[in-house]
Amino acid sequence: MSTSSTPPAPPPSNRISGTAISKEIRAELAVECSSIKSTVTPGLAVILVGSRPDSLAYVRMKKKACAEVGIDSFGYDYPETVTQQELIDKVNELNADPKVHGILVQLPLPNHIVENLVTSAVHPDKDVDGLHPLNCAKLVTAQTHGGSVKMNWKDLKSIPFHIACTPQGCIELLDRSGVEIEGKRAVVIGRSNLVGMPVSLLLNHRNATITIVHSRTIDAQSVVRTADIVIAAVGRAKMVKSDWLKEGAVVIDVGINSVDAPDTKKGYRLVGDVDFDECEGKCEKITPVPGGVGPMTIAMLLRNTVNSAKRVCGI
Amino acid sequence: MSTSSTPPAPPPSNRISGTAISKEIRAELAVECSSIKSTVTPGLAVILVGSRPDSLAYVRMKKKACAEVGIDSFGYDYPETVTQQELIDKVNELNADPKVHGILVQLPLPNHIVENLVTSAVHPDKDVDGLHPLNCAKLVTAQTHGGSVKMNWKDLKSIPFHIACTPQGCIELLDRSGVEIEGKRAVVIGRSNLVGMPVSLLLNHRNATITIVHSRTIDAQSVVRTADIVIAAVGRAKMVKSDWLKEGAVVIDVGINSVDAPDTKKGYRLVGDVDFDECEGKCEKITPVPGGVGPMTIAMLLRNTVNSAKRVCGI
Incomplete structure (x- = not known):
């Protein structure tokens, strides 16, 4: 018997790294953008209202991600006092702009604006957030405008309409x-229009x-x-405990909740809807928070934008 | 001890009679139509293509039901050879006709016509069949065009859009x-666009x-x-057996399947997706086939048409 000092291989991790997977997807998109460059440069218009720190951060991240893969981004920033009509007018202008293949309205909008009147004004073909009622309807009926089509759901890139980014992720x-x-x-926990449904x-x-x-x-x-696959999208910190799970379940945690953490510099920590520490050992696979679903949302936004540009050009 | 011949009261039936309930609803609608008569007579346009016996029978029943409650019906019959564009042109004409509050395209259409291009041409406000993508989307998001509204789902009559008739029934x-x-x-068995979803x-x-x-x-x-309520909408004769059910389940059977019955004059018999004879004793309540969901579909079509007329007139 050897008492060799070679350490045992670390157990294969059961963590699903959204950070690593989204990086992979962004690299693929960069190659794709480069290969279609002579025909089209995908363009994303980003409408931002007000100066909420979270919205500013998201918009900054999205623009940076665009630049990295080779998508042009066009920013339109408005003060908190902008009217609903001004936003709708801008959306209509962007709907007609051939350089723009995707239009993103950063939510939430101020209270005096009816959000879904603005998001519904985005042309369904440019609705890279997948929020337009027609894109939503296609998700139910799996029908394109041209008739009832057997979708290749296995390959979301081939779907001829836009699917909301977080669910797609x-x-x-x-x-x-x-x-x-x-x-x-x-089992999906939560029934929001943005994720659960x-x-x-x-x-x-x-x-x-x-x-x-x-x-x-x-x-x-x-x-x-009872679930083999659990999607937690309810927005309640660490709600799902290990005794909620079947042995060997796969868990995707969409929640991003801020909890007090006096021991940290920021004073808070981000946690998911799942009690990760308690559940990790029981899961076949599980996404951490942060670094799980979060990075995928932007990657899917980029993909929707590239797909939109390709469709316009018949690629 | 008496040996009185008074028979014991029959056990309360656990059958849900769609025949009786739809009659009740039609009576209510007749009162409603009569009360709004001085302002508006609800109008339903019915487009029929070809001469399938089942389609002819359905259209006949729908028109008869309209007449009984006080809805005007307008029939447009086309030969099998009609073009898709002719149908869409007719739909557009009816969209603009103020006497018409509901437009029904009897399905199925012949193979050379893309059904959902015709049904999607119907204005959502007149889409009393609830098949337009915008009506379908509202069923997911529970949002009206005017914003996110807390629907009063308890009272389907108050919903400001059209819900497909069979599910509503x-x-x-x-x-x-x-x-x-x-x-x-x-638990819903079946995921069709018309019923299950x-x-x-x-x-x-x-x-x-x-x-x-x-x-x-x-x-x-x-x-x-596991279900307290089972909706069977899969189209397979007597698929659901009594050992599929929890004791005391409520069962709504949407299936209408024709099975051979040499002992009958017609040579066939209609049965549901649920084995009624076997299951009835185990259910808290159950719908028979026929006489369960079937009659409700027409009643809901009538209700959608009356609602549509009332909305146009601001009643």
């Missing part, structure tokens, strides 16, 4: 981590059997325990 | 039978916890067995 994380979706039981519809199209859990669900815990 | 059957939806576990979304809005079962679900039976 969740599916991409599963796919790129080798998680089979078809035939699985998936669309990710449920996507999982259904990919032939998972979905259950949607929400605030009025009685004994949510026992429902979640 | 399922909910109405539950409501009028005193079945509480909120907090219940509901919209009825799932409606149940979710009414705060049920929904699961959608489909052809790729593994062990559908054990999933269905």
